[in-house]
Amino acid sequence: MSTYLRLPVTFIKGEGVWLWDDRGDCYLDALSGIAVCGLGHSHPELTKALCEQVGMLIHTSNLYHIEKQELLAEKLVALSGMDKVFFCNSGAEANEAAIKLARLHGHNRGIELPTIIVMERSFHGRTMATLTATGNRKAQAGFEPLLAGFVRVPYDNLDAVAQIADSNKHVVAVLVETYQGEGGVNFPQINYLQGLRQLCDQHNWLLMLDEVQCGIGRTGKWFAFQHSDIMPDVMTLAKGLGSGVPIGACIAKSDAGDVFKPGNHASTFGGNPLACTAALTTLNVIEKDQLMQNAVQIGSFIQDRFREKLANWLDVIQIRGQGLMLGIELPVSGSELVKEALKHRLLINVTSEKVVRLLPALVMNQAEAEQVVDTASEIIGKFLANQTENVLTRNKSGPSN
Ligand SMILES: *Cc1c(COP(=O)(O)O)cnc(C)c1O
Numbered sequence: 523m524s525t526y527l528r529l530p531v532t533f534i535k536g537e538g539v540w541l542w543d544d545r546g547d548c549y550l551d552a553l554s555g556i557a558v559c560g561l562g563h564s565h566p567e568l569t570k571a572l573c574e575q576v577g578m579l580i581h582t583s584n585l586y587h588i589e590k591q592e593l594l595a596e597k598l599v600a601l602s603g604m605d606k607v608f609f610c611n612s613g614a615e616a617n618e619a620a621i622k623l624a625r626l627h628g629h630n631r632g633i634e635l636p637t638i639i640v641m642e643r644s645f646h647g648r649t650m651a652t653l654t655a656t657g658n659r660k661a662q663a664g665f666e667p668l669l670a671g672f673v674r675v676p677y678d679n680l681d682a683v684a685q686i687a688d689s690n691k692h693v694v695a696v697l698v699e700t701y702q703g704e705g706g707v708n709f710p711q712i713n714y715l716q717g718l719r720q721l722c723d724q725h726n727w728l729l730m731l732d733e734v735q736c737g738i739g740r741t742g743k744w745f746a747f748q749h750s751d752i753m754p755d756v757m758t759l760a761k762g763l764g765s766g767v768p769i770g771a772c773i774a775k776s777d778a779g780d781v782f783k784p785g786n787h788a789s790t791f792g793g794n795p796l797a798c799t800a801a802l803t804t805l806n807v808i809e810k811d812q813l814m815q816n817a818v819q820i821g822s823f824i825q826d827r828f829r830e831k832l833a834n835w836l837d838v839i840q841i842r843g844q845g846l847m848l849g850i851e852l853p854v855s856g857s858e859l860v861k862e863a864l865k866h867r868l869l870i871n872v873t874s875e876k877v878v879r880l881l882p883a884l885v886m887n888q889a890e891a892e893q894v895v896d897t898a899s900e901i902i903g904k905f906l907a908n909q910t911e912n913v914l915t916r917n918k919s920g921p922s923n
Contacts, residue, residue, distance in 0.1 A: 529864055536563025539886050541869070549867045552894045554883045556871070557703070557735050557847070560762040561807055562883040568765055568803050575799040582795070584788065590798035597805055598773055601744045603753060606779030608772045609793030613734035613760035614647025616770035619787055620697065620730045620756045621651045623774065625671070627728060627781045628694035635670070637692040639727075641677040643705030643874070646697065646732055655697055657705065677702060678710035680717040687725050695728035695756075696721070700746035703735035706874035707849025709842060712750075719752040728778055730756040734770070735847070738762035739808045739884055742818035742845035749844070767800035769793070813884035817845040820891045824848060824880070827892065831899035835906050848880040849873075850902065854909050859901060868897045878902065 533549070535542040539562050541549045554560065561568055575590075582588060595607040608619050621638060628636025640646075644657040653661060654668040657677075662668060673690060675682035677698070686693060696718055702708040722729040731754040736746040740762060747754055755778040760770035770792075774781070791797070808814060821843055828841050828850065840851040855875045863870045871879045882894065 529861065531864060538562040539883050539890050547867065549869055550890065550893055551869045552880045552882045553869045553871050554881050555766060557740060557761045557881040558766050560738060560740065560813070560884045561765050561804060562885040565807065567807050568800065571799050571803040572767070572796065575796055580794065580796045581791070584792065588793060588795055588798065590795045590802060591793040594798040594802050597802060598771060602757065602773055604757065604773045604775040606774050608782065608787065610770040610772070610789045611768045611791050612770045613758065614649045614652045615789065616734060616758035616760050616772045617646045617652045617655065617732060618649050619772035620758050621655065622787055623756060623772065623778065623781050624695035624728050624730060626786060627778065630781065633692055633694055635692045636694040637671050637673055637690060639683060639686055639693055639696045640672050640674050641698050642674055643677055643702060643708065644699055645704035677708060678714050680714065680721070683718065683721055687721060693725065693727055695730050697730045697732060699732045699736065701736040701741065701844065701847060704873050706851065706877040707842060707847060707879055709844060715747060715750040715752050728755040730754060732758050734758055734760045739814045739817060740845055740847050742814050742821065763804065764797055764800040765804045767797050769797040769801050808884060817884045820886050820888065821845040821848065823888060824891050824895055827895040828899055831895060832903060835903065838906065846882050846884060850878040852876045852878065856905065859905055862901050863898065866897050866901060868894065870898060
């Protein structure tokens, strides 16, 4: 079905941050399949582990114990400081699990219409519940009726959340991206998570962090919440977790981890031996090869170099990032930049219309990063120069009072 407007290119092979199309042309990948391929393409250790696992066992069922799933759960619990994990196959499913968990938790506490606070400009997936939670009217349009049980407030605004507390006695949880991805690569103020944690503690709500995009080492910590000193009650993961083998996880702390009982939630594929091998290997390689340190170093190199290269434009653009989650906000819609970059054999993305988004693999080296910035800033610079001319021309020829 035509759910995607596809770019005119077909990739058939990859290695590290490089991709080759079916005509043999080579591209520099600064998007990693939207924050999925953190180890780069065709990482030899991942390839080896997956081939071995395929030869041994791909799938049994959650009716039985699964060794790799238990090892992965232990690893995620150790890295996050949380307690229990539910495995599924995507980010939307991980958030769907979190939403169900919050509702059940509410009912257990005698709240009959459990309500979840969600944010403007958020993205949580495309299933009915996660689409309802998503703060994007365009994505929701045509799919009404949406679900009941969500209230929306602006992102990075603690007063708005506090006001809901005064007026709505049905709230059971806050669902928020620690850093917003699709909504424009937005980083909240430094005290935001702490403030949310306080409000949640005060009102006995669950703090549920969607780290589907920002988790798994991308920002320089395993999980973006670890840049603060708070703990969530629930966290969702997917994208980077399995390096492209579909896997999602809903992780919970203490009481929240015991809300689901047998029969409350399930997944046929979730946490199968193949997907869990992909995730375990991904986490092990990130740790062993110090890829989070690399993400911090290369991320700040990229930001610095963009500021140099786009120095003339710093009053009209904003460059922001944490590790290898990077955005350049333009003054105008920049969707045409994606095609322009493709012509220059560079893969980037534009999200929320105005924000050029880079999500390079955590293995990117400095020479590759330099090439990304040099190509991207040339394209962006030309684009901005053009825009300014257009705006000037329009102003000159436009109607005057
Ligand atoms: C991509 C994304 C999702 C949805 O993940 P899918 O695997 O596409 O269902 C949810 N939340 C965030 C923050 C995302 O970036």
